[in-house]
Amino acid sequence: MxxxxxxxxxxxxxxxxxxxxxxxxxxxxxxxxxxxxxxxxxxxxxxxxxxxxxxxxxxxxxxxxxxxxxxxxxxxxxxxxxxxxxxxxxxxxxxxxxxxxxxxxxxxxxxxxxxxxxxxxxxxxxxxxxxxxxxxxxxxxxxxxxxxxxxxxxxxxxxxxxxxxxxxxxxxxxxxxxxxxxxxxxxxxKFKPPSASSMLIKQRAKMDAAKTNLRFASKEAEPERLQFKLEEEELKTKAELLKKKVEAKLQMELLKSEKEVAIAETEFNAVREELEMEGSRSSGKSMASVVDPRQHIERYLQKQQEIMKSVYINPQQMQPPELNVHAAPFEPKSEDIRQTNYEINNVSVANELSKFLLKKESIDVSFYEI
Structure with missing residues (x-):
């Protein structure tokens, strides 16, 4: 079933x-x-x-x-x-x-x-x-x-x-x-085409809004112009201060250079007077006839080189000296002693004078570079 x-x-x-x-x-x-x-x-x-x-x-x-x-x-x-x-x-x-x-x-x-x-x-x-x-x-x-x-x-x-x-x-x-x-x-x-009156009202509202924006735009621009003017004056003030600082720094450098030149000239005059006095005492010659101290130094250095060349002896050519045991003792002349003292004094004075001239030239170069 x-x-x-x-x-x-x-x-x-x-x-x-x-x-x-x-x-x-x-x-x-x-x-x-x-x-x-x-x-x-x-x-x-x-x-x-x-x-x-x-x-x-x-x-x-x-x-x-x-x-x-x-x-x-x-x-x-x-x-x-x-x-x-x-x-x-x-x-x-x-x-x-x-x-x-x-x-x-x-x-x-x-x-x-x-x-x-x-x-x-x-x-x-x-x-x-x-x-x-x-x-x-x-x-x-x-x-x-x-x-x-x-x-x-x-x-x-x-x-x-x-x-x-x-x-x-x-x-x-x-x-x-x-x-x-x-x-x-x-x-x-609900949709209806806009009428002429409604369009006119909208255009009038737009025009009023544009006028309001223009009025406020001119007012808003005034603070901006004032701020720009203040910034411009501030920049001018900063530029003027910077200019004064640079001028003061240059003036200080100039005074420093003038001071160094004056010191160098004083030292030069003192050395020249010393040379003149030494020369007048030793040989009666005056430094007044010297046109340029550099020429005097160059002549002195050249003379020293010639002396060194004349004194130089080749070790290979050296011969034992023949001594005379019966020779009389050597007695230097007073004129030779005076001449030697004069040359020694001239060497020291010339060294001082050359140092002074080199210092003066370096000062002049640094001054004109500024």
């Missing part, structure tokens, strides 16, 4: 719920919804159970596999656990769909929320479809009488949910189009 799984036809006005004592009501413009007083462990109650009017009765013979298997106690336990898991997931996503559908039919949603409703419904429906396909594949693999009945039931429920979801999505699309047309019509009625 075969068992039939029957989905009853939904009447137009009122019918008894096949699963219990609650009733199904037909609301104009809305699908059939089943309202329960509370939610049980299977997820029923307080959300609508949507049934398709076009669902036809199917018998067990239509979905009965060719060969049925019988599960062991362990296999049956595993099967029931998997069925509970899939059923809980399907109930979860089906509840989400029912909540979205009820919120749409409540009429309390704003236009923006209604626009978002299709995406939310499709998202939950896609998740439900994925779990349902996995569940049906699981039932097909078991090939038992119980799994065949469960498979047929899940297919019917899934087909009903998809059908009603499409109906609601079509209603939302039509409603959004109507709202858009109404908004466009209202906007078109």
């Amino acid at each position: 075969s068992t039939e799984t029957v989905i009853p036809k939904v009447e137009k006005k009122h019918l008894e719920n096949p699963t219990g004592g609650s009733k199904m009501e037909k609301v104009p413009g809305k699908p059939f919804m089943e309202i329960h007083d509370e939610i049980n462990d299977e997820g029923q109650g307080n959300f609508p159970l949507i049934l398709d009017d076009s669902v036809e009765t199917q018998t067990q013979e239509d979905v009965k596999p060719k060969r049925m298997r019988k599960l062991t106690s362990g296999g049956q336990e595993m099967y029931e656990k998997e069925v509970e898991k899939y059923t809980a997931e399907l109930i979860h996503y089906r509840k989400n769909l029912y909540i979205l559908i009820n919120s749409y039919y409540s009429g309390e949603l704003e236009t923006l929320e209604v626009r978002l409703m299709p995406d939310r419904i499709n998202k939950e429906l896609s998740k439900y479809q994925q779990i349902s396909e996995k569940f049906i594949g699981f039932l097909k693999r078991y090939r038992t009488a119980e799994s065949a009945r469960e498979e047929a039931t899940q297919k019917i429920i899934f087909k009903s949910i998809v059908s009603k979801a499409k109906t609601i999505l079509n209603e939302i699309e039509i409603k959004l189009k109507q709202a858009q047309l109404a908004k466009s019509f209202a906007t078109g009625r």
Whole structure:
């Protein structure tokens, strides 16, 4: 004897719920919804159970596999656990769909929320479809009488949910189009071409605003000009101070150079007077006849070089001197002593004079470079 799984036809006005004592009501413009007083462990109650009017009765013979298997106690336990898991997931996503559908039919949603409703419904429906396909594949693999009945039931429920979801999505699309047309019509009625007087008022307002901007721009420019003038005067003052500092520094350098030149000239005069006095005492010659002290120094140095050349003797040509043991003792003449003293004094004075001239030239060069 075969068992039939029957989905009853939904009447137009009122019918008894096949699963219990609650009733199904037909609301104009809305699908059939089943309202329960509370939610049980299977997820029923307080959300609508949507049934398709076009669902036809199917018998067990239509979905009965060719060969049925019988599960062991362990296999049956595993099967029931998997069925509970899939059923809980399907109930979860089906509840989400029912909540979205009820919120749409409540009429309390704003236009923006209604626009978002299709995406939310499709998202939950896609998740439900994925779990349902996995569940049906699981039932097909078991090939038992119980799994065949469960498979047929899940297919019917899934087909009903998809059908009603499409109906609601079509209603939302039509409603959004109507709202858009109404908004466009209202906007078109409100639009009026600008009159000549309104254009004149706008141009007058623009002209007044431009005058105000010009007046304030001239006032704002005055502080900027004053600030620029102050900065210019400050720069001039700084430049003047810098110029004075440079001039003072140059003046100090000039005074320093003049001081060194004066000191050098004093030393030069003192040395010249000393040379003149030494020369007058030794040979009676005066330094007044000397045109340039440098020439005197050059002559002296040349003379010293000649003396050194005459004194130089090649060591290879040296011969032992022939001494006369009977010669009389040497006695220098007074004139030779005087001449030697004069030459020694001239050497020291010439050295001092050359140092002075070199110092004077370096001072003159540094002064003209400044």
